[in-house]
Amino acid sequence: MTKQIVFALALLATIGVFAYTISRIARFFMLTRKGFKVDKLGKRLLVTLKVAFGQTKIFRRPVIGLLHALVFWGFCVILFGSIEMVIDGLFGIEKSLSFLGGFYNFMMAAGDIFALLVAISIIVFLIRRIFLHVKRFEGIEMKKISHIDANIALTIILVLMLSLMGMNAAYIKWAQLAGHNIHGIYPVSQHLTSLFDGISVDGVFTHYQVYWWIHILLIFIFANLLPYSKHFHVFMSIPNVFLSRLEPLGKLPNMDNVTREVKLMMNPETAFSAPAEEAPIERFGVKDAEDVVWKSYFDSLACTECGRCTSVCPANITGKKLSPRKVMMDLRARMKEKGPHMLKNGRDYNDGKSLVRDYISEEELWACTTCNACAQECPINIDHPKLIVEMRRYLVMEEGSAPGELKAMFNNIENNGAPWQYSPEDRLLWAKDLETKAL
Amino acid sequence: METRKIEIPVMADLFAKGEKPEYLFWVGCAGAYDDRYKKVAAAFAKILIHLNVSFAVLGKEETCTGDPARRAGNEMLFQMQALQNIELFKAYEIKKVITICPHCYNTFKNEYPDLGADFEVISYIDILNQYIDEGKIKLDTNKFKGTKITYHDPCYLGRANGIYEQPRKLLKKLGGELVEMERNRSFALCCGAGGAQMFKEAEKGNKEVFLERMEDVLKVEPEVIATACPFCMTMMTDGIKYKNQEEKMRNYDIAELIAESLNL
Ligand code: SF4
Ligand code: SF4
Numbered sequence: 001m002t003k004q005i006v007f008a009l010a011l012l013a014t015i016g017v018f019a020y021t022i023s024r025i026a027r028f029f030m031l032t033r034k035g036f037k038v039d040k041l042g043k044r045l046l047v048t049l050k051v052a053f054g055q056t057k058i059f060r061r062p063v064i065g066l067l068h069a070l071v072f073w074g075f076c077v078i079l080f081g082s083i084e085m086v087i088d089g090l091f092g093i094e095k096s097l098s099f100l101g102g103f104y105n106f107m108m109a110a111g112d113i114f115a116l117l118v119a120i121s122i123i124v125f126l127i128r129r130i131f132l133h134v135k136r137f138e139g140i141e142m143k144k145i146s147h148i149d150a151n152i153a154l155t156i157i158l159v160l161m162l163s164l165m166g167m168n169a170a171y172i173k174w175a176q177l178a179g180h181n182i183h184g185i186y187p188v189s190q191h192l193t194s195l196f197d198g199i200s201v202d203g204v205f206t207h208y209q210v211y212w213w214i215h216i217l218l219i220f221i222f223a224n225l226l227p228y229s230k231h232f233h234v235f236m237s238i239p240n241v242f243l244s245r246l247e248p249l250g251k252l253p254n255m256d257n258v259t260r261e262v263k264l265m266m267n268p269e270t271a272f273s274a275p276a277e278e279a280p281i282e283r284f285g286v287k288d289a290e291d292v293v294w295k296s297y298f299d300s301l302a303c304t305e306c307g308r309c310t311s312v313c314p315a316n317i318t319g320k321k322l323s324p325r326k327v328m329m330d331l332r333a334r335m336k337e338k339g340p341h342m343l344k345n346g347r348d349y350n351d352g353k354s355l356v357r358d359y360i361s362e363e364e365l366w367a368c369t370t371c372n373a374c375a376q377e378c379p380i381n382i383d384h385p386k387l388i389v390e391m392r393r394y395l396v397m398e399e400g401s402a403p404g405e406l407k408a409m410f411n412n413i414e415n416n417g418a419p420w421q422y423s424p425e426d427r428l429l430w431a432k433d434l435e436t437k438a439l
Numbered sequence: 440m441e442t443r444k445i446e447i448p449v450m451a452d453l454f455a456k457g458e459k460p461e462y463l464f465w466v467g468c469a470g471a472y473d474d475r476y477k478k479v480a481a482a483f484a485k486i487l488i489h490l491n492v493s494f495a496v497l498g499k500e501e502t503c504t505g506d507p508a509r510r511a512g513n514e515m516l517f518q519m520q521a522l523q524n525i526e527l528f529k530a531y532e533i534k535k536v537i538t539i540c541p542h543c544y545n546t547f548k549n550e551y552p553d554l555g556a557d558f559e560v561i562s563y564i565d566i567l568n569q570y571i572d573e574g575k576i577k578l579d580t581n582k583f584k585g586t587k588i589t590y591h592d593p594c595y596l597g598r599a600n601g602i603y604e605q606p607r608k609l610l611k612k613l614g615g616e617l618v619e620m621e622r623n624r625s626f627a628l629c630c631g632a633g634g635a636q637m638f639k640e641a642e643k644g645n646k647e648v649f650l651e652r653m654e655d656v657l658k659v660e661p662e663v664i665a666t667a668c669p670f671c672m673t674m675m676t677d678g679i680k681y682k683n684q685e686e687k688m689r690n691y692d693i694a695e696l697i698a699e700s701l702n703l
Contacts, residue, residue, distance in 0.1 A: 060626075250599025251549035255514045259554065262518040285512065314629040319645030367642040370510050370634030371594040376625050385634075392512030405639035406511050413516060417502030418468040419638055428498045430470060430477035431447035436485050436703045 007089035007216075014220040021227045028297065028339040031347060035293030036245065036253070044242050047381075052241040057379040061308075064128075067121040071157070074114035075234070078164065080107045085216050098183035108184030112168055116188045119161040126154050136307035141326035146230065146305060153231040156222050160215060165189050167211035170196060174208050177201040236302035237380040243295060244381040249372040252389055257282055258397075285393030288354040289335040290347060292387065299382040300332040309374035309384060315367040322367040324374035324384040330359040331387070356391050365391050366403055445488050448495040450531050461493040462561075463533045465547070467540040468503050469669030475676060476669040482698035483539055483563055489703055490575055494537070500527060506546040511635035518554065521546075525556045535559045537566055539694060541595035541668045542633070548600070562596065564605045564667060567697060571612060578700040580614030588615045588696075589661035591652070591675060592627035593668035606667050609693055613700055615663070620655040628652050632670035653678035656688075664690045 038044075050056050053076075055069040080097075087096045098104050128134060129151060137147070168189035173196040175182045196204045226232050286292050309324040310316050316323050334355045342349045356365070365388055374384045395401050402410075409419045417424050453460055464487065470480035487494050505520030528536075536558055538544040548560040570576045588610055596602040603624045610617050622628045631641065631648025641647060656664055656678070664679070666672045675690045691699075 248545075248549050248600050250545040250595055252509060254550065254553035255518075258514045258518055262515060262522060266519070266522060284514070312626070314631060314648045314651070315642070315644070317628075318631075318641075318648050318651050320642045321644075322642075363642055366639075367644075368634050369594070369629045369631060369636050369648070371629035372598040373594075373629065376598045389510060389512060389634075392510075393514055394512075396512035397515060402511060402513075403639050406635060409511070409635065409638040410508060410513050410516055413503045413505065413508055413520065417520075418472060419503060419507050420468065420472050422472045424499045424502070427466070427471040427501055428447070428449070428496070430466070430480050431484065431496070434445045434447065434481055434485070435442040436445050436489065437442050438489060438701065438703050 001092070004090060004092045010217065010220060011086065011090070014223060017224050018227075021224065025227060025301065027343055028335050029294050031290045031335075031339060031342050032292055032294040032297050033290075035295040038243060040246060043246055044244070047244050047246070048238065048242045051244070051379075051381060052238045055379075057377070057381070060377065067124055070114070070117045070121050074111075074118035077107065077110045077114050078118075081111045081164070082216070082219055085212070089216065095183040104183070105185045109187055112165070112186040112188045115161045115164045115168075119158060119165075122154050122158045122161065126151065126158070129154070136311045139307065139310060139323050139325065141323060141329050142305070142307075149229045149231075150305075153222075153225070153229055156218060156225075160218055160222070163211050163215040163218065165192060166195075167208060167215055169193050170204055170208035170211055174201065174204040177204060230303070230305040233302055233304040233380065236298070237304065240298060240302035240380045240382070243298060245295075245383055245386075249375055249385075252386060255284070255393070258284070283394065284397040285395070286387065286390040287356050287394045287398065289331060289338055290342060291355075291394070292331065292390070296331065296383075296387050296390075297335060299387075300328045300335070302380055303328040303332070303382060304380070305329065306379065308377045308379060309382070312373040312377045314369055314371055314373065320363075320367040321361065322364045324388075327360060327364070327384055327387060328382060331355060334359050356394060360391065362395060362401070365395065366406075445485065447484055449498040450495040450533075451498070451500060453495050454531060459532060460495040461535060462487075462495075463528070463531070463536045464494045464496050465536050465538045465540075465543055466496055466501060467538065467543045467669065469540060471501065473669060473673070476672055476692075479539060479669070479672070479692040479694050482692070482703070483694040485698050485703040486567070486576075486694065486701065489701060490570060497527070504543045504546050506542045507635040507638060509546070509550070510633070511638075521551055521554050521556075525551060525554060528556070528558055533558055535561060537561045537563055539563045539669075539692075541593045541599070542670070545595045545599050562602060562605075563694060564596065564602060564609065567609055567694070568605050571609070576697070576701065578612055578614070578697070579702060580612075580700075582700045582702075583613045583615035583663075583696070586615040586663060587618055587659075587661045588613070588663040588665050589618050589620055589656060589659050590623075590665045590667075591620070591630065591656070591671055592624060593666065593671045594627070594629050594633050596667055597627055598625055606665075606693055609697065610665055613696055618659045618661060620659055622655055628655060630668075630671040630674035632674050637670050637673070649674035649678045650681060653682050657682065657684070660687075662688055663696070664688060665693055665696060666690060667693050 055072060058068050059065040084097045088094060129137065165188060168186045169192035172182055172186055172190055173193040178201050196207060226234055283291050305325060307325050313322065313324055338351060341351060368385060368388045370385045370389065372385055412419050412421050416422060448460065464484065466480050469476040502523065503520055504524065505517035509517035536547060538547060538560065544560060544562050590606060590610055592603065607617065628651060629648060630652055664675050666675055672690060672692060679685055679688060679690060
């Protein structure tokens with residue numbers, strides 16, 4: 001009974017802390033702007049199955065992709081065992097889901113095998129992070145804390161897998177010694193039972209319990225560390241993929257408030273016929289964290305800092321300041337800094353800083369070619385170019401600031417209908433004196 | 440060989456005569472004004488005329504789609520251009536538009552509908568493939584026999600709109616040897632000119648993007664770099680010059696290669 005009470009308390013604390021953390025992060029969404037409507041659920045489900053569960057984006061780098069996919073699939077399978085552990089813990093039973101029979105055997109076997117595969121993958125990841133110099137993991141936005149964060153999480157996952165295997169092995173040994181039926185099949189751990197040779201039934205049971213507690217408590221702790229680390233993506237990435245923009249990557253969202261103004265300009269009569277209701281004055285584009293649409297903020301929370309985006313960015317490759325990963329991390333950091341104050345003092349709160357300039361410089365913003373390599377590469381379908389263009393919109397439309405050549409280009413389009421300074425009269429020069437050989 | 444003069448039909452003229460062509464051939468600013476790219480516009484027009492396609496251009500009534508303005512953040516200017524174009528298309532009852540520039544293609548196809556546009560947008564790559572499939576284009580496969588061709592994917596056809604295989608299909612039909620660069624299709628590297636970069640100096644870095652791309656090109660040693668975008672063409676042509684490769688390789692648009700193969 002004590003075990004049940006202790007367990008219930010631990011679970012309650014876990015859920016409580018977790019709920020508190022999530023509600024704190026979630027409240028910042030109230031500060032963001034309306035984005036697209038979430039519809040086409042069928043299509044979204046398909047994208048999620050493909051990109052999240054199929055790990056298609058991850059597989060764009062096949063070798064390291066396979067290792068990550070194994071970890072992901074391992075998590076999905078092992079989750080089943082964790083749920084069982086929670087039920088067992090609360091009700092003081094052993095192997096509560098074993099009534100599922102063949103399916104149970106299958107899930108336990110899969111979880112056991114995956115525990116080993118995940119452990120191996122994690123060891124490779126750790127070696128890679130600690131000993132190999134991977135360019136993708138570097139960059140000005142990657143502070144020492146980002147690396148420590150990654151290594152701690154990897155270590156916890158490793159211990160989780162080892163404790164799972166230990167727990168399974170001890171369980172088998174204990175069941176054998178005590179003459180119980182063994183529920184589930186454990187293709188890997190069954191080879192580890194000799195670890196407990198020469199220990200009494202009770203001793204092995206203690207081992208089993210210790211591993212059990214280590215495993216489940218570590219899950220509880222890990223779940224509560226995640227929201228404070230880049231491994232928050234464990235929770236955020238699947239929903240983020242589900243919320244992907246479904247349109248072609250080349251499409252930029254329309255600014256409807258601009259459409260209203262342009263239509264008015266082109267057809268002044270509508271100015272009188274239109275109802276005189278004042279639309280709330282909105283900022284054009286994105287200057288600060290609260291100007292982004294909710295999805296951009298979601299993106300920034302989901303970002304795993306994997307650096308795939310930055311590693312394919314032509315601007316970054318050629319030594320320019322722009323790093324799409326930094327753009328995401330900056331937004332997240334800025335919201336964390338300003339969000340609490342805005343919640344307390346209202347959306348107008350001003351700390352004299354902003355996302356544009358204090359976090360992301362104009363130089364970074366103007367270096368983007370909108371090539372979409374970053375968005376294509378991102379394993380969880382984060383959309384960087386749209387956010388970058390939104391910040392350009394702020395610079396151009398609110399501040400009238402853009403590199404001189406671009407201002408000249410704007411003038412040319414406005415005056416001559418072309419980005420270059422040529423007369424519209426010359427538009428057909430290419431078609432003059434054309435000849436063809438074929439008759 | 441004998442040659443024949445050709446006239447490019449202009450929308451306003453046809454309309455005055457009460458004729459309505461099936462397609463609008465949208466030439467784009469580069470096609471109208473860029474000396475190198477004018478040849479691409481001409482090559483594609485020759486193909487259309489050769490195939491007896493019913494089309495016309497807007498001529499001096501054409502204006503910028505607004506794509507570079509939008510990507511540079513000038514949404515106001517973009518929308519003014521777009522609404523103006525949409526009005527004009529409506530006035531001429533234009534239902535189908537063919538583009539040679541991927542930037543025009545993308546904004547027409549994906550972005551104009553938000554502003555009330557209602558016309559079909561066709562990339563020249565698609566219509567060329569269609570005519571080949573229908574057996575209307577008969578290519579002379581001797582012209583490029585043994586020629587090593589590599590294809591540089593424009594971001595706005597490829598990643599932006601998923602058009603990867605169609606241009607390759609055309610190039611294979613030419614009879615040359617198509618070699619792929621290491622970074623190709625969705626992995627392709629940008630030429631460096633999109634997102635309005637075409638109109639400004641690049642930010643400080645340690646290299647120009649087009650030179651990075653040229654290194655990919657040099658590794659496969661092609662005789663022809665095939666492109667399908669005016670910006671890519673400018674950047675690749677510059678790259679050839681910078682790397683002193685004028686003797687060894689040339690840059691052509693796919694439309695030019697097809698026109699050449701048709702002996703136009
Ligand atoms: S769209 Fe911009 S940020 Fe993304 S890869 Fe291309 S240049 Fe880099
Ligand atoms: S934005 Fe996507 S690709 Fe870039 S670091 Fe974050 S998760 Fe990785």
